[in-house]
Amino acid sequence: MAEIVAIEHQTKRPEGRARPPAGAALRRWSLRGAAFVYLGLFIVLPVGVLLQHGFSGGFENLRAAFHTPGGKAAIRLTLEMAFLTALINGIFGTLLAYVLVRMRFPGRDLLSTVVDLPFAVPTLVAGVMLVALYGPSSTVGGWFEEHGIHIIFAPLGILLALLFVTLPLVVRTVQPVLLELDPAEEEAARVLGAGRWTTFRRVMLPALRPAIAAGCLLAFARALGEFGAIVVVSGNIPNKTLTAPVFITQLLTPSAYVQSGGPDAAAAVSALLFGLAFVLVLITEKLVHTERS
């Protein structure tokens, strides 16, 4: 096999492209065509229709959505919760990435697997888990209730749910960058007399900052749109624990069609959320890309 590859190397064209066999153009175009049709029908078309509906009446639809009872509060709560989620998981996610990359201890592989748990477990199941653990009828939840800490049907529960689903996003964004950092630079800083904290702040943090920012933005974007993990935890009380994604589903229930803009108002809020999340993801990609190159 190695010999064949070696021969192939010699005959390889300078640009490293495949030598075109018969009918190559046709094959390439059918492959391209299939890919474009698939992405066009499944992604471009639905997104286009959403944006068209969301902004069809200028900002009229958005205004209607804001004036629907609970609308403005829902958007604000969603933004606040997403911000807190990004902040807290930014700190602990970075710490966990450091622990996983730089420390050797028994059970490291297990910890790494557990960190991925939220990728696999359905978000709704994550919410159900929180209700089982912290619900007023459970031992733990009852204890917290007694001490005046409300978790289920309260913002704290929403925060826990969002922290659960977004943790691996931060860890898995920071980890590969940390893996490539050379510990020699930190050692050099230490030898030159810098303390541990100074070394972290002045040597590691500048290198890690884009990755941490990218992880936080991903977590923020994800938290903006999260539905499954929140819906059973929050209780969806208007003006208190109703988040924007749940608000959108309520706008789409038949009774809401009459009162408010219905799908159009929903489209406006959605377009807003989507626009925000998309911009964040674009920035993230930019951050990750500049880092690699």
Add this chain to the structure above:
Amino acid sequence: MSATTTERMAPTPDEDLTRIRNADARRGRLVRGVMLTVGLIYVSVLLLAPLAGILFYALKAGLGAIGQTFGLQDVQHAFLLTFIIMVVTVVVTTVFGVVVALVLARDRFPGQRIVSALVDLPLAISPVVVGLMAVLLFGRGGLFAPFFAARGIQIMFALPAMILVTVFISIPFVIREVAPVLQELGMEEEQAAWTLGASRLQTFFRVTLRNIRWGLLYGIALSAARSIGEVGAVLIVSGAIQGRTETATLYILRAFDQYQPQQAYIVALTLAAFSIVLLIGIELFKRRRSAEAE
């Protein structure tokens, strides 16, 4: 012992340095120990405690209650529906995902970066918004509604819409796992196969597919995990009609609404168990993939 006495009597600069170093190493171990402990506590409280919670409360009622829940026709139908949606989604996103990955990794055309960004779009969109997009396309007054209505094909509040939204959400996984692998592999082995007279299809199945198998399986596992757990989008497009368009996740929602948390816990635990099996698969595939990359 003698070392400490000499040190106390007349510390040479060398011994001083060792002592400072030892103290520093000790403090280093302490800092690392604290970090490890904080990390473990965070993961335990945030991720493991809820898992233990549901395990405890789902199994508390005993095997009888579990058997009873699985005996319910609605529950069986819900799992069947979830299974069908998962299989169709995995097949569609795998087949087309490999095609898109091939195009992204090996083809060169203007606007390639835009196409690449398009693939990531579903990751940025809330599932609820995905449901809404389906409503705008297929719901009353939607763009495609007249076309399908004229042919008597039910899309909304039926399986087709549920599959469509789940496919949308699961599109990125296979592509994102396979495209980088293809890019790194290059074309040499394929060219060798062609030179040796293998046909395009033979080359694809024997060489390309074999080379990308771990990345592909990883993407498939992620797709499967995502598609059994989808709830927001499916809720909107299905109408959650009991016994007809109710998936396992929608059943959990209804069980909660009807104050039957026990059944919700049992169904949720089943989904969790399945996804944990997938997770173990995911970890294995990931390790195999990175092992082969080296």
